[in-house]
Amino acid sequence: MTAQAVNKSAIGSTLVELKSISKHYRKGKEKVNVLNELNLTINRGDFLALMGPSGSGKTTLLNLLGGLDKPSSGELIIGGARLDQMSNSQLTRWRAQNVGFIFQFYNLMPVLTAEKNVELPLLLTNLSSAQRKKHVAAALSLVGLSERADHYPNELSGGQEQRVAIARALVSDPQILLCDEPTGDLDRTTADEILNLLQTLNQQQGKTIVMVTHDPRAADHAKTILNMDKGRLV
Amino acid sequence: MSSSFLQIPIISWMNIKNIPQRLGTSSVAVFGVACVVGVFIGVLSMATGFQRTMLKGGAEDVAIIMRSGATSEMASGLGYAQAQEISHLPGIVRDGEEPVSSPELYVVVDVTKRTTNTSANVPLRGVLSAAFTVRKNLKIVEGRTFTPGTNELVVGRAVQRQFAQLNVGDKIKFGSTEWTVVGAFEADGGLAESELWCDAKVLQEVYRRGNSFQTIRVKLDGADGMQKLKTGLASNPTFNFSAQLESDYLAEQSKPLTLFIKTIGWPVAILMAIGAIFGAINTMYTSVSTRTREIATLRAIGFGSLPVAISTLVESILLSLIGGVIGAVIVYLLFNGYTVSTLNFSSFSQVVFDFAVTKDLIVQGIWFAVIIGFIGGFFPAIRAANLPIATALREV
């Protein structure tokens, strides 16, 4: 995986740059400001924890970073690409190549086995079926779930499901992993296992990770902790 | 807790109040049943209407005499002398000295149908004045009757509406002979309204029938009139005729087409009903699954599983019932009295009739809806009853 080599070598250089990013929604007649003139730089190889109370704008920021949503104003540059200027279909393609998502509720396809779930993002690449199989096997072994490849999500524990979700996020070798409360639905022990796994990925594979969390113990695993309140960094 | 019998209305009422939350899928179930009941009643109302038209034309005190073996008036034939002899047989009512007997000719002519603009076989009946005495429900409602010896026609109300060139005053050509329409008659919506009438003598001439007829209709004298007539017909060895009640004859004539419509109507309705049942099952499964928590709570409090099951059935039947009523009302408004004409296989001639959405049919249709509702609710009801309380409470 050459991309990984590049990632590692480039550790410390700027990956994400937010220049006076604002985001507001309309709720009926009212205008709700979620993000206010936000400036932020994230370096390659960072493990960033975003903390803050509900409604502080954490998830909105994460959605912007993942190209799920577009800022109302400001510049958003990730890996040299201007996300704020992309069309929806460009964003879709960009997501497929550059981002891996990990959700609180895992969001696996219940009708697919672990293996098939991990394979999903690879359908968007030009890899052959055999190559896909290889990548899937590698990703599953990385999260320590090779033996569960044939299991359906409802046959797995919460922690195992989240590992499958992590494997799915990793398999296409994205530039950045985005995690939204990845341990919010897990017990303490399992949560620690998942956080350790993320930490390992960050340290050994050089993955850039942005994690939204409520949990201060989760944030302890991160290199950098940022606190948000009312749409600003504090 | 009250007896399970008393629990049923409580839970049912909760279900029903919950329906607005599932309006989409519930209305589909209602609509599906409405369509099924609509088609069911619609198709059968066609058979009923046809049968009604045919049967109304048949009196129970009138006998029709045809050549033995003839299954329709067109296939029969008898000479003038024979007609005279038959008229004087016992069992026939007399009007003064003369027996009430009407020898008639029955042919078909091509007339243009308004809806298709193509010609169709319309019956043309040649009659003498006695024809009007034998049929007591027939009355001229427009113009006048034909003058004997002329090419004049009186036409049935029904055929007049469905076919072209039959207004009073119109001239119409059958082959090379031109006829003038001078009047229209009604016969309580009976079969006669599908016919054109003219003077039998004129028709004999135009059709080169000499002095022959095809059938005789006679008015029977009392309850044993038919028996006397039959004995009379049998006693003459030169006769090869048989008599039957006009009502029986027309009932027989209506059978093949009625049967045809019913053989198509029933399977179609049943197949559709099965489809509607699937719709209902789906709706009710959805209903049960959206109420999972509510049901589990009720069960935890101590409501029985039977009332829960029955309340699901009640909801299903109620939805179907609403659908059935909507379907019946729509079909009634759309089809009742809708006039069509088709070829009756038995007489090889057109019969004009109205769809008849009768009370019986509506009741049948609504029963049909109830059955759909029952079957549709049955399995979901079992699921509702067997819901594992503990897991269901944790759900959602």
Place this chain on the structure above:
Amino acid sequence: MYYLYFIMKNLGRKKVRTILTCLSIVIAFLLFGLLRTLGSAFDQGAELAGEDRLVTINKITLIQPLPYNYLTKVKMLDTVAIATQSNWFGGYYQEPRNRFSQFAIEADDYFSIYEDLYSLPEDQMKAWKANRIGVVIGKALVDQYQWKIGDRIPLIGMFPQQGGNTTWEFEVSGIYEAKTKGAETNVMLMHYSYFDEARQYGKGTLGWMIIKVKDKNQSELVAKQVDALFANSAAETKTSSEKDFTKSFAKQFADIGFITSIILAAVFFTMLLVAGNTMTQSFRERIPELAVLKTLGFADATVMWLVLGEAIFLSVVGGLIGLLFAWLIVAGAADALAATLPGLMMTMDVLIQGLLFVILFGIVTGAIPAIQGLRLQIVTALRSRR
């Protein structure tokens, strides 16, 4: 392959629901196949009608006979290749409900004018011509009454014989076969010479004439020529192509055909609604999953096709089963109904129409959820989860 697998897996998610939906589609197309076949049975004759054949009837109506010498006059026209005639016998076997068609015809001319539709083995033809009371019957009659060559068949006819007897006796001399699928074989053919000689009334008349023209491009002209021959006579004629004749006869039932189409429309509409509603519901439950797919980078169009593909797949499976059942039922009933509704079969037309509707059905039922999938806002959809 993966997508197909994914679609299959999604369909297997709630098996009861998928099966119920599929069954409603099966029923819709079963009814489609049956009703369309029935509808086309009414005007099937028109498809088999020879382009070079004309039918001449009495202008008053088909029932009214024509003088026999009309045939001689028509035969003399140099635009006519063959002309023959046929008569309605109108009999039944034993009981009035055993009614079928019998025509009194002239053997050689009849079989040569219909050589494209029917054939009779030469030795049987010979035997038939030698037997005054001989008749030939088609396969449908053989199936229905188990008659065979040599059987004597008494029929009660509409025409009395000399002396008033209405029972006629015939002997089966041969069994003719249809050369084209759909040609009726429920007709008994008897010798006109015998029929005309024995009947009491109507001697020297014929029922209708069948004319084969030399040049089919001149059919219309010949029809006019024939009618002109008898214009202003006591029995004027109406000549039309065999196709028009059959069509206009079928139109006598027209309202029934129209009503059949209304029923079909109602059936389709109902089933569409039932199936469509279920599919929409099933997709609605999966909106968060669709959102996840989009998050992973699947294009809007791909998500839409997954949804549409599922709907079409279900429709194709259900539709094909439905059409297959319809075909089986029609094939099974064809023989039983051959005497009353001859030539009942599911035509290629019905099948192709059916297949088109199957696809259309899938697209329509999948359209609403597919568009919902297309427009799905990821952020909102993800938030709606739990």
